[in-house]
Amino acid sequence: MPSLPEVQAVFGGALRNDAAPGHTPALWALFTEPEALAERRLAAYRRNVIGNWRSALASSYPVLAQLLGAQRFRQLADQYIAGYPSRSGDLNDYGGELAAWLEASSLSSERPYLPDMARLEWALLVAYGAVDAAVFDLAALAEIPSALQPNLRLHIWAGAAFIESPWPLVDIWQAHQLTEDERDSALAAIDALSHSAPCRALVVRSEGRVSALALTASEAAFLRALQSGQTLAEAITAALSEDPAFNPGATLQAFIVQRTLTGFSMNETDHRL
Amino acid sequence: MRSFSSPATPIRLPLAAGIGLRAPHHAQVLAERPAVAWWEVHSENFFSAGGAPIEFLHRIRQSYPLSLHGVGLSLGALDTLFEAHLEKLAALVERIEPASVSEHLCWSSAGARHFNDLLPLPYTKEALEQAVARIDCVQERLQRSILVENVSSYLQFADSMMSEWDFLVAVARRSGCGILLDINNIYVSACNHGFSAQSYIDAIPADLVGELHLAGFEACEDFLIDTHGQPVHSPVWDLYEYALDQLGAKPTLIEWDVDIPSLAVLQGEAAQAERRLRARMHVDSASPQESGHALAA
Numbered sequence: 140m141p142s143l144p145e146v147q148a149v150f151g152g153a154l155r156n157d158a159a160p161g162h163t164p165a166l167w168a169l170f171t172e173p174e175a176l177a178e179r180r181l182a183a184y185r186r187n188v189i190g191n192w193r194s195a196l197a198s199s200y201p202v203l204a205q206l207l208g209a210q211r212f213r214q215l216a217d218q219y220i221a222g223y224p225s226r227s228g229d230l231n232d233y234g235g236e237l238a239a240w241l242e243a244s245s246l247s248s249e250r251p252y253l254p255d256m257a258r259l260e261w262a263l264l265v266a267y268g269a270v271d272a273a274v275f276d277l278a279a280l281a282e283i284p285s286a287l288q289p290n291l292r293l294h295i296w297a298g299a300a301f302i303e304s305p306w307p308l309v310d311i312w313q314a315h316q317l318t319e320d321e322r323d324s325a326l327a328a329i330d331a332l333s334h335s336a337p338c339r340a341l342v343v344r345s346e347g348r349v350s351a352l353a354l355t356a357s358e359a360a361f362l363r364a365l366q367s368g369q370t371l372a373e374a375i376t377a378a379l380s381e382d383p384a385f386n387p388g389a390t391l392q393a394f395i396v397q398r399t400l401t402g403f404s405m406n407e408t409d410h411r412l
Numbered sequence: 413m414r415s416f417s418s419p420a421t422p423i424r425l426p427l428a429a430g431i432g433l434r435a436p437h438h439a440q441v442l443a444e445r446p447a448v449a450w451w452e453v454h455s456e457n458f459f460s461a462g463g464a465p466i467e468f469l470h471r472i473r474q475s476y477p478l479s480l481h482g483v484g485l486s487l488g489a490l491d492t493l494f495e496a497h498l499e500k501l502a503a504l505v506e507r508i509e510p511a512s513v514s515e516h517l518c519w520s521s522a523g524a525r526h527f528n529d530l531l532p533l534p535y536t537k538e539a540l541e542q543a544v545a546r547i548d549c550v551q552e553r554l555q556r557s558i559l560v561e562n563v564s565s566y567l568q569f570a571d572s573m574m575s576e577w578d579f580l581v582a583v584a585r586r587s588g589c590g591i592l593l594d595i596n597n598i599y600v601s602a603c604n605h606g607f608s609a610q611s612y613i614d615a616i617p618a619d620l621v622g623e624l625h626l627a628g629f630e631a632c633e634d635f636l637i638d639t640h641g642q643p644v645h646s647p648v649w650d651l652y653e654y655a656l657d658q659l660g661a662k663p664t665l666i667e668w669d670v671d672i673p674s675l676a677v678l679q680g681e682a683a684q685a686e687r688r689l690r691a692r693m694h695v696d697s698a699s700p701q702e703s704g705h706a707l708a709a
Contacts, residue, residue: 141571142538143488143534143536143539143542144490144522146534146569147489147490147519147522147531148523151522151525154527169569169571170567170570171567172567177567179635180566180604180635181566181567183566184529184531187529188527188528188529191529192528224524224525225525225527225528226493226526227484227493227497228485228493228497228526229459230456230528231456231459231460233528267460267463268462268463268466269461269462270461270462271461271463298462344463347467
């Protein structure tokens with residue numbers, strides 16, 4: 140009599156969408172049903188399992204699904220499912236490695252922006268459920284002597300994601316938030332393969348809704364510097380080197396209002412003062 | 413075995429018909445606050461640290477009794493994912509303080525793989541011990557008793573040593589958990605495996621049952637599949653009435669998970685359950701010695 144883990148390993152192996160067809164004695168020996176009947180009933184489980192993963196992917200990657208069309212997206216989903224087992228009892232967690240997998244897929248040579256779009260859609264999903272952003276304490280900031288403000292380190296919301304891409308990601312994503320009629324004309328205006336406008340996408344959440352915004356080169360440099368732990372002054376210098384007209388006050392305010400920045404701290408030297 | 417039975421954690425669901433609350437109805441329910449006795453949600457859909465889902469659930473919890481129904485703990489498995497999943501559930505239970513917490517008596521995972529489906533267990537001593545051990549862990553971690561639900565099945569294991577109903581009762585007795593009896597699942601499995609659905613219900617002690625589930629199935633060639641995509645079928649309503657006769661009035665839930673209809677349709681289904689529940693409660697009040705018992709594991 141096989142042990143419980145053995146039973147589950149054999150049963151589980153038969154649920155894979157790339158399970159080798161044929162007559163596996165250890166499998167059919169598990170069940171009271173005759174082989175032909177057991178095979179049909181096992182197929183019902185397999186359909187349900189695969190169907191759940193397909194639905195999870197379609198729900199997490201709605202723009203990819205629209206870009207590819209239902210049939211091609213399903214082919215993509217099935218290939219991904221064969222290579223990437225679920226690692227969580229929460230179906231919402233399934234599909235986080237799709238961007239990495241797409242990088243190596245032949246689909247990407249035809250539509251090279253697909254991996255970045257997958258990255259953006261997953262980041263939006265993560266942001267949707269990320270911890271609520273603290274409200275930036277502007278009063279506390281005002282109490283910091285102006286001589287010390289350049290040394291502040293600003294905190295970025297845990298759900299914020301910043302994705303740089305050679306493709307017009309945000310334009311494509313935003314076009315897919317429109318109605319079908321509006322979308323077609325919006326997409327027609329976008330040259331998806333254009334390298335002329337590299338895109339710096341920021342994922343934000345407001346009132347529970349997530350969206351992707353395009354940052355300017357200087358805003359991106361500012362955020363990248365803050366992300367890497369540099370001080371406010373260093374981040375401003377980085378932004379100014381991209382664009383001498385960079386306005387630190389307006390950018391700070393915008394990031395605070397959209398909850399990308401949630402607070403600040405002083406470095407060790409400043410604490411002693 | 414440890415017991416987290418009342419009064420520490422009494423079952424606080426109303427003795428009425430509730431509805432499984434799914435995403436397509438979230439906005440409508442918040443806006444209209446329909447007259448629904450209680451709601452049940454899938455715990456995993458609210459595992460996120462913040463944002464709209466948890467905010468939504470807090471607001472529902474303020475206005476309605478709420479049941480958290482898990483689909484991913486995989487109580488009958490030995491996978492490596494259980495503890496992380498339990499921690500997420502514990503965090504949610506702590507935040508929401510639901511009236512009831514339930515899971516399925518099944519397996520869903522092996523090793524580090526999860527199948528995200530409710531798969532049947534062989535009814536063996538080994539599976540019994542594994543399920544009891546995990547339910548002990550869950551109840552210890554949550555500091556409350558949970559309900560475990562019988563799943564439907566399409567296959568039976570050659571190595572099973574006992575009936576499903578004996579297995580279910582033994583798990584509940586040994587772990588101190590309650591039973592969430594899914595009437596549709598009993599019907600589906602009875603048809604698929606050729607046992608008597610009434611005998612199944614006869615074998616369940618009324619005082620172990622904290623909740624009943626009703627849903628729709630679909631016929632697939634020569635067997636039934638538990639799709640939750642249809643109205644409750646007529647023979648399942650009959651079986652529900654039989655269960656109410658045998659077990660007494662119990663909180664009852666209408667589940668509908670695919671091709672989800674309007675909320676009005678779900679309310680219509682709940683009203684049908686409510687009518688039968690009230691008829692049973694009327695009998696109870698006329699003859700108190702036959703009344704259904706509160707859960708006292």
